[in-house]
Amino acid sequence: QVTLRESGPALVKPTQTLTLTCTFSGFSLSTSGMCVSWIRQPPGKALEWLARIDWDDDKYYSTSLKTRLTISKDTSKNQVVLTMTNMDPVDTGTYYCARMGADCYSGENWFDPWGQGTLVTVSS
Amino acid sequence: QSALTQPASVSGSPGQSITISCTETSSDVGSYKLVSWYQVHPGKAPKLMIYEGSKRPSGVSNRFSGSNSGNTASLTISGLQAEDEADYYCCSYTRSSTYVFGTGTKVTVL
Numbered sequence: 050q051v052t053l054r055e056s057g058p059a060l061v062k063p064t065q066t067l068t069l070t071c072t073f074s075g076f077s078l079s080t081s082g083m084c085v086s087w088i089r090q091p092p093g094k095a096l097e098w099l100a101r102i103d104w105d106d107d108k109y110y111s112t113s114l115k116t117r118l119t120i121s122k123d124t125s126k127n128q129v130v131l132t133m134t135n136m137d138p139v140d141t142g143t144y145y146c147a148r149m150g151a152d153c154y155s156g157e158n159w160f161d162p163w164g165q166g167t168l169v170t171v172s173s
Numbered sequence: 174q175s176a177l178t179q180p181a182s183v184s185g186s187p188g189q190s191i192t193i194s195c196t197e198t199s200s201d202v203g204s205y206k207l208v209s210w211y212q213v214h215p216g217k218a219p220k221l222m223i224y225e226g227s228k229r230p231s232g233v234s235n236r237f238s239g240s241n242s243g244n245t246a247s248l249t250i251s252g253l254q255a256e257d258e259a260d261y262y263c264c265s266y267t268r269s270s271t272y273v274f275g276t277g278t279k280v281t282v283l
Contacts, residue, residue: 086272088219088274090213095262095274095275095276095277096211096213096219096262096264096274096277097274098264098271098272098273098274101272109270109271110271111271112269112271145218145219147219150209150221150224150230151224156266156270157207157266158266159209159221159224159225159264160209160211160219160221160264161221161224161230162218162221163218163219163220164218165217165218166218
């Protein structure tokens with residue numbers, strides 16, 4: 050059974066850097082074709098894809114946020130880490146990690162399953 | 174600004190069928206046949222309902238179906254039930270090697 054769980058600070062101050070960890074089980078990111086994405090949802094707003102990391106360490110970022118995001122993996126710990134710099138109140142929301150549903154040899158894919166999400170509030 | 178536009182809300186009575194549209198508004202979106210759909214209940218993890226436009230994952234009710242026509246993908250829920258009340262999002266891969274979600278649709282069961 051594949052499971053993912055997000056963890057990180059519930060509250061960050063404006064201008065700070067946010068670091069979130071996705072800990073997963075049921076698969077390995079060292080397996081060819083595997084990849085994991087981060088997605089967020091501000092309160093009352095739509096889902097927004099943030100970043101993806103592949104088994105071969107290829108990385109992809111949201112065009113609008115790529116200057117602020119870094120995604121990395123620790124295969125030995127079954128973890129994917131997302132950092133977002135210069136946090137702002139508009140970055141408040143629930144952050145999810147999700148495994149891609151098919152192999153990532155091509156980009157066309159879907160997200161399944163998802164973690165429960167972690168709520169991050171940006172406020173001074 | 175999302176490249177996939179959905180109606181803000183759709184409602185129906187129990188037992189009825191409803192359809193949620195997802196219209197491409199940007200040429201950056203890739204093949205429309207590979208749209209995926211997600212159900213989001215408040216406080217719960219999003220759930221994949223449809224992938225590759227019309228395929229249903231194991232465990233998802235056959236009351237949910239996906240289709241596409243031209244630049245519009247659709248999710249149809251037949252035999253509407255109270256538990257179907259949730260937000261629904263479509264998603265597509267883009268030619269920029271990113272993913273874009275639709276604007277989201279709130280489904281209300283009357």
